[in-house]
Amino acid sequence: MYRTADLPLLANWRCFAALCTALVALNGCAAMRTVQEPGHPESEIKRNTFPVARGEDVVGRLAVIRLEEGDTLPDIARHFGLGVNAISAANPGVDLWVPEAGKRVTLPLRYILPDAPRKGIVINQATMRLFQFKGDGPSLVVSTYPVGVGTEERPTPMGQTRVARKAARPTWHVPASIAEDHRKKGDILPAKVPPGPENPLGEYALYLSKTGYLIHGTNKPASIGLRATNGCMRLYPENIEMLYRDTPVNTPVLIVNQPYLIGQRDGVLYLEAHTPFEGSGTGELEKIYAKLRSIEKQSAHTLDWKKVQEVQAEARGIPVPIFEMGQGGSQEDVKPLNVEHPDALYGRPALPELKLEAWYVLAADVREEIDARRLAAIINHQGPPIPARVLSKSSGYRVVAGPFNDVSAAREAARRLKIDLDIDGIVIEPVKQIENRKEVMGVEAKSFGNHHNKPNKKEELI
């Protein structure tokens, strides 16, 4: 037998007040537990493959992650199977290359399927996402991957095509127009590029029946989610491998451009808006407004048009619930999942250790640390990667690319920095070599009585 309360103690008003405070505090803790849900291991997060329930158009679930020091949005995007466009749009105002550590960013892992037949491959250019449908009826499954598409000058062609053939470790036969573009920049390309790190097709390619257009891998993974190709569609190396294995020859491929998507799930209507490509916004918007008006008419309920306009104007690429169509709609999975930061981000460029006997390229000398870190990150994400780091000095920061094993590798890196980023890099000799030469020069100077030979200041500091 035990006592549940000591009544004489309660008679004391101080004890009573203390008890009340404790109860309120405990209540607060419980509330906090609801807000700060425990993080889910990243392995639990579905990235690519989702079942598609009959009559439903929305798959996946949003997530949020807390950034750590040194993270970049392209690294986070790749780890979670997102393109650079998607993570940038979902997190406006967050620096792509030097985001603030500790900041929570949204992972837009929920998608509205394009308005197209659920068969074969469908690529939505506006959202820069590929959807591969497998099975049918109740067993319909969709795998989705981010893609890089054609530039404004060389857009990806729209319409129906099919996979004509497939190739692992393809050779890139450089088209004359691309060779000419590179020649103008001072970059002479060979007639064909064999498989390997220099090959922009990556490890796998699906050749489309529309001649000259491919769905392929890449040696520039940071370009996924950008308009950076000559009309082809690029995927992350890990994604093209899955797509290649899953796609038989003659698979139909439909390329659409749908910046505004509507779809339903669990009785809730969602709207997903992306920034439209130039010239396609008005027409696409009219189409979606017509559909929404028709839904409004059928349901005999008024749509929140202000919200529709907000979603369209923000263009964050996230499905936003705009209308409850029926009763019993579950909104539980609308809440984003809190994801734990993984120990290592997949595909993050590795940074080799500094070596005194190696060659380097001084890429920039800047005053602000943020500028140096941004540039180093951009250089690190080139394809093939060029390792780069920030070195601090008394009055600013240096961005140094390397280490390189020999002078030719350093010169090649300097050449690429010039062609791709318009950076005039300075090749730096190995420290040991400089010291040896200084010794020789010292001997020579003594022999000839010449004391005017000063070593390069930059070389000294590296």
Add this chain to the structure above:
Amino acid sequence: MKTRLLVISVMLVLGAGLTGCATSGDLEKVQAQQNLINAKAEQALQDAQAAKAAADAAKLKADETSVRAENAEKAAAERERIAEEKAQRADAAFQKSMRK
């Protein structure tokens, strides 16, 4: 009769004249009062001028602070604009470098 009237008039005039005249003590008292009031007025004037000067100084300071705050705000906005421009330029260069 005429003499009586004359005597009465003279006496009345004299009486009235004597009533209007003040003693030297009264005069000193008035003078002292005037001096006191003058001193008070002078003090009030000085106080008012000091207060105005203080108010002017405070206004000047407030204006200066406001200008400085405005300048600081402008400088911060300018720094932000430059930083944003730099980031945009870097992103544009990166996007260009990602082409095949």
